[in-house]
Amino acid sequence: MEEKENKQLFALVGRNIAYSFSRDYFSKKFEKLNLRNHQYINFDIESIADLPKKIKENKTTLKGMNVTIPYKLEVFNYLDKIDRKALKVGAVNTIKITKKGKLKGYNTDVYGFKHSLLPLLKKHHKKALILGTGGAAKAVGYVLKKLDIKYKFVSRNPSSKKGISYKELSEELLQKHTVIINCTPLGTSPNIERCPDIPYQFLRSNHLLYDLIYNPEVTTFLQKGIEKGATTKNGLEMLELQAEKAWEIWNS
Structure with missing residues (x-):
């Protein structure tokens, strides 16, 4: 029961991302750190408008997301808060889900x-x-x-x-x-x-x-x-x- 409660999910948001660097990288990282409750999946969506549905489906376990082509700009409209640097750049590639369930965007490409x-x-x-x-x-x-x-x-x-x-x-x-x-x-x-x-x-x-x-x-x-x-x-x-x-x- 405890293992299920502690489950932490992370995802890559993009289109046509069957193979993704992020999923491979983080899956290996979790294995190396023995984080059995951590999982990284792809949110391969046809439109950014599909993102809220994906978030809702994984609401209890989703902790963070990466964003790739073609949604680094479009995702702005779905965030509650945007880090100052990401705002200046005009693109978001990392999203943190706060304890209150809010979505905050960052740019780690910089x-x-x-x-x-x-x-x-x-x-x-x-x-x-x-x-x-x-x-x-x-x-x-x-x-x-x-x-x-x-x-x-x-x-x-x-x-x-x-x-x-x-x-x-x-x-x-x-x-x-x-x-x-x-x-x-x-x-x-x-x-x-x-x-x-x-x-x-x-x-x-x-x-x-x-x-x-x-x-x-x-x-x-x-x-x-x-x-x-x-x-x-x-x-x-x-x-x-x-x-x-x-x-x-x-x-x-």
Whole structure:
């Protein structure tokens, strides 16, 4: 009876997340820590409007959630409270359920990205290109601003002053922007041959290419950087760091 009462459930909120880093990571973590009453599942939902139903179904045991594509922005409307940093970023990827049953949103992508990027930065890394404009891209932009690295968002249809289109990427622009971060899903397994449409021929050894994708380990985007002698990094460490930060929040 006691075991049932102490059950603690955690979940990943997203769409088409049959395989998820979070479920695998936390399931192994619970096993390692011998937390038999802890379970991590996927809330694979077609619409964010389905979230309240999922929460209601698991009301007695649900303690926290992670949020992934495409709901990091949409989830705002379903939260009772939002952490100040997440509010500034404009995206939530971690939700804590308080003792009173309230939902509070946080952003741990910021922590994960910052601490995985810092060891790679050199003095000449003054300007960056962020490929994509979703929730993860917003967290990346927030970190770069804090690190005093000027950046531009690159997308197919730029809507902000800080945005440019892929067609505008010239040799001159790539020589100035020596940090390039892929925040799009292009190149994720199984479609590993895909990559963002940037002029890779203008990459040099002073470039730093960071891909938020971790599966495959070396994406086509990163491989094209390696061929030009650039420094490269995938998103695995960022994911691990943000997951640990989420765990800290849920247990605080």
